[in-house]
Amino acid sequence: MTAARALVRRGSVITAVALLGLCGVYALAIGYTPIEARQGVAQKIFYLHVPAAWSALMAFSLVGICGGLYLWLKDRRLDRFAASSAEVGVAFAVVMLTTGPIWAKPIWGTWWTWDARLTLTLFLFFLFIGYLALRAALHDPSERARFSAVVGILGLLLVPFIHLSVYLFRTLHPQPIVLKPSAPSLPPEMLRTLLISLAVFSLLYIGLVTIRYGLALAEDEREAMADAA
Amino acid sequence: MPPENAGYMVAAYVVTAVILGGYAVGLWVRARKAIAAGQRDGETAGRR
Amino acid sequence: MPDTIRLALAIAGKDIRAELRSRTALLSAVVFAALVLVVFNFARDPTAIAAVDLAPSVLWVTFALASMVALNRAFTIEGENGALDGLLLAPVPRGAVFLGKLLANLAFVGTVEAVTLPLFVLFFNVDLGRALPGIVGVTALATVGFVAVGTIFSAMAVRTRFAELMLPVLLLPFMVPPLIGAVQVTSRLLAGRSLSEMMGWLRLLTLYDLVFVTLCTMAFAAVVEE
Numbered sequence: 001m002t003a004a005r006a007l008v009r010r011g012s013v014i015t016a017v018a019l020l021g022l023c024g025v026y027a028l029a030i031g032y033t034p035i036e037a038r039q040g041v042a043q044k045i046f047y048l049h050v051p052a053a054w055s056a057l058m059a060f061s062l063v064g065i066c067g068g069l070y071l072w073l074k075d076r077r078l079d080r081f082a083a084s085s086a087e088v089g090v091a092f093a094v095v096m097l098t099t100g101p102i103w104a105k106p107i108w109g110t111w112w113t114w115d116a117r118l119t120l121t122l123f124l125f126f127l128f129i130g131y132l133a134l135r136a137a138l139h140d141p142s143e144r145a146r147f148s149a150v151v152g153i154l155g156l157l158l159v160p161f162i163h164l165s166v167y168l169f170r171t172l173h174p175q176p177i178v179l180k181p182s183a184p185s186l187p188p189e190m191l192r193t194l195l196i197s198l199a200v201f202s203l204l205y206i207g208l209v210t211i212r213y214g215l216a217l218a219e220d221e222r223e224a225m226a227d228a229a
Numbered sequence: 230m231p232p233e234n235a236g237y238m239v240a241a242y243v244v245t246a247v248i249l250g251g252y253a254v255g256l257w258v259r260a261r262k263a264i265a266a267g268q269r270d271g272e273t274a275g276r277r
Numbered sequence: 278m279p280d281t282i283r284l285a286l287a288i289a290g291k292d293i294r295a296e297l298r299s300r301t302a303l304l305s306a307v308v309f310a311a312l313v314l315v316v317f318n319f320a321r322d323p324t325a326i327a328a329v330d331l332a333p334s335v336l337w338v339t340f341a342l343a344s345m346v347a348l349n350r351a352f353t354i355e356g357e358n359g360a361l362d363g364l365l366l367a368p369v370p371r372g373a374v375f376l377g378k379l380l381a382n383l384a385f386v387g388t389v390e391a392v393t394l395p396l397f398v399l400f401f402n403v404d405l406g407r408a409l410p411g412i413v414g415v416t417a418l419a420t421v422g423f424v425a426v427g428t429i430f431s432a433m434a435v436r437t438r439f440a441e442l443m444l445p446v447l448l449l450p451f452m453v454p455p456l457i458g459a460v461q462v463t464s465r466l467l468a469g470r471s472l473s474e475m476m477g478w479l480r481l482l483t484l485y486d487l488v489f490v491t492l493c494t495m496a497f498a499a500v501v502e503e
Contacts, residue, residue: 001267008260015253022249026242040231045241052245071499091252095245102241106234123450130447137437147433150496151447154426157492161454161485168477169457208253215260222267225274 004218011210018204025197033189045103047193051201052095053121059089059205060124063131064156067149079145080220082152084212086131088205093125116166123162127155141223281373288364288377292351293384302350302385310343310393314400328401333463336397337456340416343393344386344427345448349441351382352431365501375428375497379490382424390416408466415466415482419459422486426451429493432500451489458482 029047036043066082069075100118101111112118131151138144186194296302317335364374394412398405405412427448434443458478465475 001264001271004260004267005264008257008264011260012257015257019250019253022246026246029242035231037231040234042232042234042237042241044238048241048245071496088252091248095248098244098248099241102237102244106232106237123453126450130450133446134433134437134443137439137443143436146499146502147436150429150433150499153496154429154451154489154492157488158451158454161481161488162450164481165454165457168481169461204249204253208256211253211256211260215256215263218260218263218267222263222270225267225270229274 001218001221004214004221007214007217008211011207011212011214013207014203014210015207018200018207021196021200021203025193025200028193028196033193034187039107042103042106045099047197049096049099049103050194051197052092052099053117054198055201055205056089056092056096056121056124058202059085059092059209060128060159061156063089063128064152067152067156070145070149071153076141076145076220079149080213080216081209082148083135084209084216086128086135086152087212088208090125090128090132091208092201092205093121093128096121097125114166114169116163116170119166120159120162123158127151127158131155141220281370281376284369284373285376285380288369288374289380289384292378292381296351296381296385302347303388305350306343306347306385306389307392309346310339310389311396313339313342314393314396318400328403329467332397332401332403332467333460335401336394336463337419337460339393339397340390340420340459341423341452341456343389344420344424345445347385347389348382348424348427348431348448349434349444351385352435352440371498371501372494374501375494378432379425379428379493382428383421386420386424387417390420403467405467408469411466412463415459415462415479418479418482418486419455422455422482422489423448423452425486425490425493429497429500432497454485455482458485 025047029044033044033047035041062085063082066078066085070078070082100121104113104118105111131148134151135144135148138147314335317331317339321331365371394416397403427444430447430451431440431444434440434447437443458481461478462475462482
Protein backbone atom coordinates (compact mmCIF):
# COMPACT_ATOMS: atom_id res chain seq x y z
CA MET A 1 0.00 0.00 0.00
CA THR A 2 2.93 2.36 0.44
CA ALA A 3 3.28 3.04 -3.28
CA ALA A 4 -0.46 3.61 -3.63
CA ARG A 5 -0.52 5.92 -0.63
CA ALA A 6 2.41 7.95 -1.98
CA LEU A 7 0.69 8.34 -5.33
CA VAL A 8 -2.58 9.45 -3.75
CA ARG A 9 -0.75 11.94 -1.57
CA ARG A 10 1.23 13.38 -4.48
CA GLY A 11 -1.87 13.46 -6.66
CA SER A 12 -3.86 15.24 -3.96
CA VAL A 13 -1.23 17.97 -3.66
CA ILE A 14 -1.15 18.50 -7.42
CA THR A 15 -4.96 18.52 -7.57
CA ALA A 16 -5.21 21.00 -4.70
CA VAL A 17 -2.76 23.33 -6.43
CA ALA A 18 -4.67 22.95 -9.70
CA LEU A 19 -8.00 23.72 -8.02
CA LEU A 20 -6.46 26.84 -6.51
CA GLY A 21 -5.23 27.68 -9.98
CA LEU A 22 -8.77 27.22 -11.21
CA CYS A 23 -9.95 29.83 -8.72
CA GLY A 24 -7.29 32.10 -10.17
CA VAL A 25 -8.59 31.45 -13.67
CA TYR A 26 -12.10 32.30 -12.50
CA ALA A 27 -10.82 35.59 -11.08
CA LEU A 28 -8.95 36.39 -14.28
CA ALA A 29 -11.88 35.51 -16.49
CA ILE A 30 -14.32 37.57 -14.48
CA GLY A 31 -12.15 40.57 -13.66
CA TYR A 32 -9.22 40.82 -16.04
CA THR A 33 -10.57 39.80 -19.44
CA PRO A 34 -12.55 42.27 -21.53
CA ILE A 35 -16.22 41.77 -22.36
CA GLU A 36 -16.71 40.76 -25.97
CA ALA A 37 -18.87 43.28 -27.75
CA ARG A 38 -21.12 40.96 -29.75
CA GLN A 39 -21.35 37.97 -27.43
CA GLY A 40 -21.36 39.73 -24.09
CA VAL A 41 -20.35 38.23 -20.79
CA ALA A 42 -21.41 34.71 -21.85
CA GLN A 43 -18.39 34.55 -24.14
CA LYS A 44 -16.27 34.04 -21.02
CA ILE A 45 -17.51 30.45 -20.85
CA PHE A 46 -14.86 29.99 -23.55
CA TYR A 47 -12.13 30.03 -20.88
CA LEU A 48 -13.56 26.87 -19.32
CA HIS A 49 -15.10 25.09 -22.30
CA VAL A 50 -12.06 25.06 -24.57
CA PRO A 51 -9.55 23.80 -21.94
CA ALA A 52 -12.07 21.15 -20.82
CA ALA A 53 -12.35 20.01 -24.44
CA TRP A 54 -8.59 19.88 -24.75
CA SER A 55 -8.27 17.83 -21.54
CA ALA A 56 -11.01 15.40 -22.52
CA LEU A 57 -9.50 14.83 -25.93
CA MET A 58 -6.03 14.37 -24.45
CA ALA A 59 -7.43 11.97 -21.83
CA PHE A 60 -9.10 9.88 -24.50
CA SER A 61 -6.06 9.86 -26.76
CA LEU A 62 -4.02 8.51 -23.88
CA VAL A 63 -6.65 5.81 -23.25
CA GLY A 64 -6.27 4.68 -26.86
CA ILE A 65 -2.49 4.97 -26.98
CA CYS A 66 -1.95 3.17 -23.67
CA GLY A 67 -4.38 0.49 -24.83
CA GLY A 68 -2.30 -0.08 -27.93
CA LEU A 69 0.92 -0.15 -25.89
CA TYR A 70 -0.65 -2.60 -23.45
CA LEU A 71 -1.54 -5.04 -26.23
CA TRP A 72 2.06 -4.86 -27.37
CA LEU A 73 3.93 -4.82 -24.03
CA LYS A 74 1.39 -6.49 -21.70
CA ASP A 75 2.39 -4.18 -18.82
CA ARG A 76 -0.47 -3.93 -16.27
CA ARG A 77 0.58 -0.40 -15.39
CA LEU A 78 -0.45 0.74 -18.87
CA ASP A 79 -3.89 -0.77 -18.38
CA ARG A 80 -4.21 0.86 -14.96
CA PHE A 81 -3.24 4.23 -16.44
CA ALA A 82 -5.70 3.88 -19.32
CA ALA A 83 -8.56 3.13 -16.92
CA SER A 84 -7.61 6.12 -14.77
CA SER A 85 -7.39 8.42 -17.76
CA ALA A 86 -10.83 7.25 -18.91
CA GLU A 87 -12.55 8.04 -15.63
CA VAL A 88 -10.91 11.45 -15.31
CA GLY A 89 -11.71 12.10 -18.96
CA VAL A 90 -15.41 11.55 -18.28
CA ALA A 91 -15.35 14.36 -15.72
CA PHE A 92 -13.90 16.76 -18.31
CA ALA A 93 -16.30 15.48 -20.96
CA VAL A 94 -19.26 16.22 -18.67
CA VAL A 95 -17.92 19.76 -18.19
CA MET A 96 -17.75 20.08 -21.99
CA LEU A 97 -21.25 18.72 -22.47
CA THR A 98 -22.74 21.09 -19.91
CA THR A 99 -20.80 24.29 -20.70
CA GLY A 100 -21.22 23.71 -24.43
CA PRO A 101 -25.02 24.03 -24.51
CA ILE A 102 -24.98 26.73 -21.80
CA TRP A 103 -22.71 28.73 -24.08
CA ALA A 104 -24.61 27.86 -27.26
CA LYS A 105 -27.99 29.06 -26.01
CA PRO A 106 -27.22 32.79 -25.67
CA ILE A 107 -24.86 32.85 -28.64
CA TRP A 108 -26.65 30.70 -31.22
CA GLY A 109 -30.15 30.75 -29.77
CA THR A 110 -30.29 26.97 -29.48
CA TRP A 111 -29.17 24.55 -26.77
CA TRP A 112 -27.70 22.11 -29.24
CA THR A 113 -26.24 22.17 -32.72
CA TRP A 114 -24.49 19.51 -34.71
CA ASP A 115 -21.30 21.44 -35.29
CA ALA A 116 -17.94 19.72 -35.25
CA ARG A 117 -17.04 20.52 -31.66
CA LEU A 118 -20.30 19.63 -29.89
CA THR A 119 -20.79 16.50 -32.00
CA LEU A 120 -17.31 15.29 -31.19
CA THR A 121 -17.93 16.06 -27.51
CA LEU A 122 -20.99 13.86 -27.52
CA PHE A 123 -19.21 10.99 -29.23
CA LEU A 124 -16.22 11.19 -26.93
CA PHE A 125 -18.63 10.95 -24.02
CA PHE A 126 -20.33 7.85 -25.45
CA LEU A 127 -16.97 6.24 -26.16
CA PHE A 128 -15.79 6.90 -22.60
CA ILE A 129 -19.02 5.48 -21.19
CA GLY A 130 -18.81 2.38 -23.38
CA TYR A 131 -15.20 1.84 -22.33
CA LEU A 132 -15.98 2.16 -18.62
CA ALA A 133 -19.16 0.06 -18.90
CA LEU A 134 -17.22 -2.76 -20.55
CA ARG A 135 -14.55 -2.63 -17.84
CA ALA A 136 -17.19 -2.76 -15.13
CA ALA A 137 -18.79 -5.81 -16.75
CA LEU A 138 -15.58 -7.87 -16.99
CA HIS A 139 -14.07 -9.46 -13.92
CA ASP A 140 -11.04 -11.30 -15.19
CA PRO A 141 -8.19 -8.71 -15.11
CA SER A 142 -6.50 -9.98 -18.25
CA GLU A 143 -9.74 -10.05 -20.24
CA ARG A 144 -10.71 -6.61 -18.93
CA ALA A 145 -7.35 -5.14 -19.90
CA ARG A 146 -7.26 -6.70 -23.37
CA PHE A 147 -10.86 -5.94 -24.31
CA SER A 148 -10.81 -2.35 -23.12
CA ALA A 149 -7.50 -1.83 -24.92
CA VAL A 150 -9.15 -2.90 -28.18
CA VAL A 151 -12.14 -0.60 -27.55
CA GLY A 152 -9.73 2.23 -26.72
CA ILE A 153 -7.75 1.91 -29.95
CA LEU A 154 -10.85 1.50 -32.12
CA GLY A 155 -12.44 4.47 -30.38
CA LEU A 156 -9.41 6.66 -30.90
CA LEU A 157 -9.44 5.83 -34.61
CA LEU A 158 -13.15 6.60 -34.79
CA VAL A 159 -12.55 10.22 -33.80
CA PRO A 160 -11.14 11.36 -37.19
CA PHE A 161 -14.07 9.66 -38.95
CA ILE A 162 -16.61 11.51 -36.82
CA HIS A 163 -14.80 14.73 -37.58
CA LEU A 164 -14.74 13.94 -41.29
CA SER A 165 -18.44 13.09 -41.31
CA VAL A 166 -19.38 16.35 -39.66
CA TYR A 167 -17.07 18.30 -41.99
CA LEU A 168 -18.59 16.67 -45.10
CA PHE A 169 -22.06 17.29 -43.77
CA ARG A 170 -21.38 20.95 -42.97
CA THR A 171 -19.74 21.80 -46.28
CA LEU A 172 -22.72 20.39 -48.16
CA HIS A 173 -25.33 21.80 -45.79
CA PRO A 174 -24.02 25.15 -44.62
CA GLN A 175 -25.81 26.11 -41.43
CA PRO A 176 -26.57 29.75 -40.78
CA ILE A 177 -24.18 30.86 -38.09
CA VAL A 178 -25.29 33.90 -36.18
CA LEU A 179 -22.09 34.50 -34.29
CA LYS A 180 -18.75 32.71 -34.34
CA PRO A 181 -17.93 31.17 -30.97
CA SER A 182 -14.48 32.69 -30.66
CA ALA A 183 -13.33 36.15 -31.64
CA PRO A 184 -11.42 36.26 -34.96
CA SER A 185 -8.38 37.79 -33.33
CA LEU A 186 -7.82 37.33 -29.61
CA PRO A 187 -6.74 40.38 -27.66
CA PRO A 188 -3.75 39.65 -25.38
CA GLU A 189 -5.79 39.46 -22.14
CA MET A 190 -8.00 36.79 -23.64
CA LEU A 191 -5.11 34.81 -25.04
CA ARG A 192 -3.18 34.98 -21.78
CA THR A 193 -6.16 33.85 -19.73
CA LEU A 194 -6.90 31.03 -22.16
CA LEU A 195 -3.32 29.77 -21.97
CA ILE A 196 -3.28 29.96 -18.18
CA SER A 197 -6.57 28.08 -18.08
CA LEU A 198 -5.16 25.40 -20.41
CA ALA A 199 -2.18 24.98 -18.08
CA VAL A 200 -4.43 24.76 -15.01
CA PHE A 201 -6.70 22.17 -16.65
CA SER A 202 -3.70 20.10 -17.72
CA LEU A 203 -2.34 20.21 -14.18
CA LEU A 204 -5.76 19.19 -12.86
CA TYR A 205 -5.78 16.26 -15.26
CA ILE A 206 -2.36 15.14 -14.04
CA GLY A 207 -3.35 15.45 -10.39
CA LEU A 208 -6.64 13.59 -10.80
CA VAL A 209 -5.11 10.79 -12.87
CA THR A 210 -2.39 10.35 -10.23
CA ILE A 211 -4.97 9.94 -7.46
CA ARG A 212 -7.05 7.64 -9.63
CA TYR A 213 -3.99 5.54 -10.48
CA GLY A 214 -3.15 5.26 -6.79
CA LEU A 215 -6.71 4.06 -6.15
CA ALA A 216 -6.43 1.49 -8.94
CA LEU A 217 -3.10 0.29 -7.56
CA ALA A 218 -4.58 -0.08 -4.07
CA GLU A 219 -7.52 -2.07 -5.46
CA ASP A 220 -5.24 -4.33 -7.51
CA GLU A 221 -3.05 -5.00 -4.47
CA ARG A 222 -6.09 -5.86 -2.32
CA GLU A 223 -7.31 -8.22 -5.01
CA ALA A 224 -3.89 -9.85 -5.19
CA MET A 225 -3.83 -10.27 -1.39
CA ALA A 226 -7.32 -11.79 -1.44
CA ASP A 227 -6.32 -14.22 -4.18
CA ALA A 228 -3.17 -15.23 -2.31
CA ALA A 229 -5.07 -15.83 0.95
CA MET B 230 -24.17 47.43 -26.31
CA PRO B 231 -23.25 43.81 -25.52
CA PRO B 232 -26.23 41.53 -24.74
CA GLU B 233 -27.31 40.85 -21.14
CA ASN B 234 -26.36 37.22 -20.66
CA ALA B 235 -24.27 37.11 -17.50
CA GLY B 236 -26.67 34.51 -16.08
CA TYR B 237 -25.36 31.92 -18.54
CA MET B 238 -21.79 32.64 -17.60
CA VAL B 239 -22.54 32.24 -13.91
CA ALA B 240 -24.39 28.98 -14.56
CA ALA B 241 -21.50 27.56 -16.58
CA TYR B 242 -18.89 28.60 -14.04
CA VAL B 243 -20.86 27.16 -11.12
CA VAL B 244 -21.55 23.88 -12.95
CA THR B 245 -17.87 23.48 -13.85
CA ALA B 246 -16.74 24.12 -10.28
CA VAL B 247 -19.28 21.63 -8.92
CA ILE B 248 -18.32 18.91 -11.41
CA LEU B 249 -14.56 19.24 -11.11
CA GLY B 250 -14.52 19.98 -7.38
CA GLY B 251 -17.07 17.27 -6.63
CA TYR B 252 -15.21 14.67 -8.66
CA ALA B 253 -11.86 15.58 -7.08
CA VAL B 254 -13.23 15.30 -3.53
CA GLY B 255 -15.12 12.09 -4.30
CA LEU B 256 -12.03 10.54 -5.86
CA TRP B 257 -9.88 11.49 -2.88
CA VAL B 258 -12.38 9.94 -0.45
CA ARG B 259 -12.53 6.72 -2.50
CA ALA B 260 -8.74 6.53 -2.64
CA ARG B 261 -8.35 7.04 1.11
CA LYS B 262 -10.96 4.36 1.84
CA ALA B 263 -9.32 1.85 -0.49
CA ILE B 264 -5.89 2.39 1.06
CA ALA B 265 -7.22 2.14 4.62
CA ALA B 266 -9.03 -1.09 3.74
CA GLY B 267 -5.89 -2.42 2.09
CA GLN B 268 -3.83 -1.69 5.18
CA ARG B 269 -6.33 -3.48 7.39
CA ASP B 270 -6.24 -6.50 5.08
CA GLY B 271 -2.45 -6.44 5.19
CA GLU B 272 -2.43 -6.39 8.99
CA THR B 273 -4.89 -9.29 9.26
CA ALA B 274 -2.86 -11.30 6.78
CA GLY B 275 0.34 -10.53 8.69
CA ARG B 276 -1.18 -11.70 11.98
CA ARG B 277 -2.31 -15.02 10.45
CA MET C 278 -2.85 -15.65 -47.80
CA PRO C 279 -4.95 -18.07 -49.90
CA ASP C 280 -4.94 -20.46 -46.91
CA THR C 281 -6.41 -17.74 -44.75
CA ILE C 282 -9.16 -17.10 -47.26
CA ARG C 283 -9.94 -20.78 -47.62
CA LEU C 284 -10.09 -21.18 -43.84
CA ALA C 285 -12.25 -18.08 -43.51
CA LEU C 286 -14.68 -19.40 -46.10
CA ALA C 287 -14.82 -22.77 -44.37
CA ILE C 288 -15.53 -21.13 -41.01
CA ALA C 289 -18.15 -18.89 -42.59
CA GLY C 290 -19.75 -21.88 -44.29
CA LYS C 291 -20.04 -23.75 -41.00
CA ASP C 292 -21.71 -20.79 -39.29
CA ILE C 293 -24.09 -20.16 -42.17
CA ARG C 294 -25.12 -23.82 -42.32
CA ALA C 295 -25.72 -23.79 -38.55
CA GLU C 296 -27.84 -20.68 -38.82
CA LEU C 297 -29.82 -22.06 -41.76
CA ARG C 298 -30.69 -25.03 -39.60
CA SER C 299 -31.93 -23.06 -36.60
CA ARG C 300 -32.82 -19.74 -38.29
CA THR C 301 -33.32 -18.00 -34.93
CA ALA C 302 -31.06 -15.00 -35.59
CA LEU C 303 -32.45 -14.42 -39.07
CA LEU C 304 -36.08 -14.69 -38.08
CA SER C 305 -35.87 -12.44 -35.03
CA ALA C 306 -34.04 -9.79 -37.04
CA VAL C 307 -36.49 -9.89 -39.94
CA VAL C 308 -39.52 -9.71 -37.67
CA PHE C 309 -37.90 -6.84 -35.81
CA ALA C 310 -37.23 -4.98 -39.07
CA ALA C 311 -40.82 -5.39 -40.18
CA LEU C 312 -42.07 -4.08 -36.85
CA VAL C 313 -39.82 -1.02 -37.07
CA LEU C 314 -41.09 -0.26 -40.56
CA VAL C 315 -44.69 -0.52 -39.39
CA VAL C 316 -44.07 1.84 -36.47
CA PHE C 317 -42.35 4.36 -38.73
CA ASN C 318 -45.27 4.24 -41.11
CA PHE C 319 -47.81 5.00 -38.41
CA ALA C 320 -45.58 7.66 -36.89
CA ARG C 321 -45.64 9.99 -39.85
CA ASP C 322 -48.38 12.10 -41.37
CA PRO C 323 -48.55 11.01 -45.03
CA THR C 324 -50.06 14.29 -46.18
CA ALA C 325 -47.38 16.42 -44.57
CA ILE C 326 -44.21 14.48 -45.31
CA ALA C 327 -43.53 12.68 -48.57
CA ALA C 328 -42.31 9.11 -48.13
CA VAL C 329 -39.32 9.68 -50.37
CA ASP C 330 -37.98 12.46 -48.10
CA LEU C 331 -38.04 10.22 -45.07
CA ALA C 332 -37.05 7.07 -46.96
CA PRO C 333 -33.25 7.05 -46.49
CA SER C 334 -33.46 7.68 -42.74
CA VAL C 335 -36.20 5.10 -42.15
CA LEU C 336 -34.42 2.50 -44.24
CA TRP C 337 -31.09 2.94 -42.52
CA VAL C 338 -32.39 3.11 -38.98
CA THR C 339 -34.22 -0.14 -39.69
CA PHE C 340 -31.07 -1.74 -41.15
CA ALA C 341 -29.01 -0.58 -38.17
CA LEU C 342 -31.38 -1.87 -35.49
CA ALA C 343 -32.03 -5.16 -37.26
CA SER C 344 -28.29 -5.72 -37.72
CA MET C 345 -27.76 -5.31 -34.02
CA VAL C 346 -30.37 -7.99 -33.29
CA ALA C 347 -28.74 -10.33 -35.81
CA LEU C 348 -25.22 -9.74 -34.47
CA ASN C 349 -26.27 -10.34 -30.90
CA ARG C 350 -27.95 -13.63 -31.64
CA ALA C 351 -25.09 -14.88 -33.79
CA PHE C 352 -22.49 -14.79 -31.06
CA THR C 353 -24.85 -15.84 -28.29
CA ILE C 354 -25.61 -19.09 -30.10
CA GLU C 355 -21.89 -19.59 -30.60
CA GLY C 356 -21.25 -19.08 -26.93
CA GLU C 357 -23.96 -21.52 -25.91
CA ASN C 358 -22.49 -24.32 -27.99
CA GLY C 359 -18.90 -23.66 -27.06
CA ALA C 360 -18.03 -24.12 -30.71
CA LEU C 361 -15.69 -21.16 -30.74
CA ASP C 362 -13.43 -22.74 -28.10
CA GLY C 363 -13.11 -25.86 -30.23
CA LEU C 364 -12.19 -23.74 -33.21
CA LEU C 365 -9.56 -21.84 -31.28
CA LEU C 366 -7.84 -25.01 -30.04
CA ALA C 367 -6.97 -25.82 -33.65
CA PRO C 368 -3.93 -24.02 -35.10
CA VAL C 369 -6.08 -21.68 -37.15
CA PRO C 370 -4.74 -18.12 -37.59
CA ARG C 371 -6.96 -15.76 -35.61
CA GLY C 372 -7.31 -13.43 -38.57
CA ALA C 373 -8.92 -16.26 -40.53
CA VAL C 374 -11.36 -16.96 -37.68
CA PHE C 375 -12.35 -13.31 -37.60
CA LEU C 376 -12.80 -13.08 -41.38
CA GLY C 377 -14.89 -16.24 -41.28
CA LYS C 378 -17.12 -14.78 -38.56
CA LEU C 379 -17.30 -11.50 -40.47
CA LEU C 380 -18.37 -13.23 -43.68
CA ALA C 381 -21.01 -15.24 -41.85
CA ASN C 382 -22.34 -12.11 -40.12
CA LEU C 383 -22.37 -10.27 -43.45
CA ALA C 384 -24.42 -13.11 -44.89
CA PHE C 385 -26.91 -12.84 -41.98
CA VAL C 386 -27.17 -9.07 -42.03
CA GLY C 387 -27.22 -9.03 -45.82
CA THR C 388 -30.15 -11.42 -45.83
CA VAL C 389 -32.01 -9.28 -43.32
CA GLU C 390 -31.38 -6.21 -45.49
CA ALA C 391 -32.41 -8.07 -48.65
CA VAL C 392 -35.74 -8.97 -47.03
CA THR C 393 -36.25 -5.53 -45.46
CA LEU C 394 -35.76 -3.56 -48.67
CA PRO C 395 -38.74 -5.01 -50.57
CA LEU C 396 -40.86 -4.71 -47.39
CA PHE C 397 -39.85 -1.07 -47.23
CA VAL C 398 -40.77 -0.48 -50.88
CA LEU C 399 -44.10 -2.15 -50.22
CA PHE C 400 -45.03 -0.36 -46.98
CA PHE C 401 -43.85 3.08 -48.01
CA ASN C 402 -44.78 2.94 -51.68
CA VAL C 403 -41.39 4.25 -52.75
CA ASP C 404 -40.27 3.77 -56.34
CA LEU C 405 -36.62 2.75 -56.35
CA GLY C 406 -36.39 2.53 -60.10
CA ARG C 407 -32.92 3.18 -61.49
CA ALA C 408 -31.56 3.84 -58.03
CA LEU C 409 -31.71 0.14 -57.10
CA PRO C 410 -28.19 -0.98 -58.12
CA GLY C 411 -26.72 2.08 -56.39
CA ILE C 412 -28.70 1.41 -53.25
CA VAL C 413 -27.58 -2.21 -53.19
CA GLY C 414 -24.00 -1.04 -53.67
CA VAL C 415 -23.99 1.55 -50.91
CA THR C 416 -25.79 -0.87 -48.59
CA ALA C 417 -23.03 -3.41 -49.08
CA LEU C 418 -20.34 -0.77 -48.60
CA ALA C 419 -21.74 0.62 -45.36
CA THR C 420 -22.71 -2.79 -43.96
CA VAL C 421 -19.18 -4.20 -44.26
CA GLY C 422 -17.91 -1.40 -42.00
CA PHE C 423 -20.30 -1.68 -39.11
CA VAL C 424 -20.56 -5.48 -39.22
CA ALA C 425 -16.76 -5.69 -38.89
CA VAL C 426 -16.84 -3.62 -35.72
CA GLY C 427 -20.02 -5.39 -34.59
CA THR C 428 -18.37 -8.81 -34.98
CA ILE C 429 -15.43 -7.99 -32.73
CA PHE C 430 -17.62 -6.20 -30.18
CA SER C 431 -20.11 -9.05 -30.01
CA ALA C 432 -17.20 -11.43 -29.36
CA MET C 433 -16.37 -9.22 -26.36
CA ALA C 434 -19.93 -8.55 -25.27
CA VAL C 435 -20.80 -12.25 -25.10
CA ARG C 436 -18.30 -12.55 -22.22
CA THR C 437 -20.28 -10.06 -20.12
CA ARG C 438 -23.50 -10.68 -18.27
CA PHE C 439 -25.63 -8.17 -20.17
CA ALA C 440 -24.45 -8.88 -23.68
CA GLU C 441 -27.61 -7.56 -25.36
CA LEU C 442 -27.09 -4.22 -23.65
CA MET C 443 -23.30 -4.07 -23.97
CA LEU C 444 -23.22 -4.53 -27.74
CA PRO C 445 -25.37 -1.48 -28.59
CA VAL C 446 -23.57 0.67 -26.01
CA LEU C 447 -20.23 -0.15 -27.60
CA LEU C 448 -21.32 -0.31 -31.23
CA LEU C 449 -23.59 2.70 -31.73
CA PRO C 450 -20.88 5.39 -31.89
CA PHE C 451 -19.09 3.26 -34.48
CA MET C 452 -22.20 2.91 -36.61
CA VAL C 453 -22.63 6.65 -37.01
CA PRO C 454 -20.12 7.46 -39.79
CA PRO C 455 -21.25 4.55 -42.01
CA LEU C 456 -24.90 5.40 -41.31
CA ILE C 457 -24.50 9.09 -42.09
CA GLY C 458 -22.63 8.24 -45.28
CA ALA C 459 -25.19 5.63 -46.31
CA VAL C 460 -28.16 7.92 -45.67
CA GLN C 461 -26.55 10.78 -47.60
CA VAL C 462 -25.74 8.58 -50.59
CA THR C 463 -29.15 6.86 -50.52
CA SER C 464 -31.00 10.15 -50.47
CA ARG C 465 -28.97 11.43 -53.43
CA LEU C 466 -29.55 8.20 -55.33
CA LEU C 467 -33.30 8.45 -54.79
CA ALA C 468 -33.22 12.06 -55.97
CA GLY C 469 -31.43 10.98 -59.13
CA ARG C 470 -28.32 13.04 -58.48
CA SER C 471 -25.05 12.51 -60.32
CA LEU C 472 -22.21 10.40 -58.94
CA SER C 473 -19.95 13.40 -58.40
CA GLU C 474 -22.21 14.66 -55.63
CA MET C 475 -21.72 11.49 -53.65
CA MET C 476 -17.98 11.01 -54.09
CA GLY C 477 -17.02 12.52 -50.76
CA TRP C 478 -19.35 10.21 -48.86
CA LEU C 479 -18.38 7.15 -50.88
CA ARG C 480 -14.74 7.85 -50.14
CA LEU C 481 -15.56 8.14 -46.44
CA LEU C 482 -17.38 4.79 -46.48
CA THR C 483 -14.57 3.06 -48.35
CA LEU C 484 -11.89 4.46 -46.06
CA TYR C 485 -13.91 3.45 -43.00
CA ASP C 486 -14.23 -0.11 -44.32
CA LEU C 487 -10.52 -0.43 -45.10
CA VAL C 488 -9.41 0.95 -41.74
CA PHE C 489 -11.82 -0.94 -39.52
CA VAL C 490 -11.84 -4.31 -41.26
CA THR C 491 -8.03 -4.32 -41.07
CA LEU C 492 -7.94 -3.17 -37.46
CA CYS C 493 -10.60 -5.57 -36.26
CA THR C 494 -8.90 -8.49 -38.01
CA MET C 495 -5.66 -7.66 -36.21
CA ALA C 496 -7.33 -7.00 -32.86
CA PHE C 497 -9.36 -10.21 -32.84
CA ALA C 498 -6.38 -12.24 -31.64
CA ALA C 499 -6.27 -10.11 -28.47
CA VAL C 500 -9.95 -10.80 -27.84
CA VAL C 501 -9.84 -14.60 -28.11
CA GLU C 502 -6.45 -15.38 -26.63
CA GLU C 503 -6.37 -17.31 -23.37
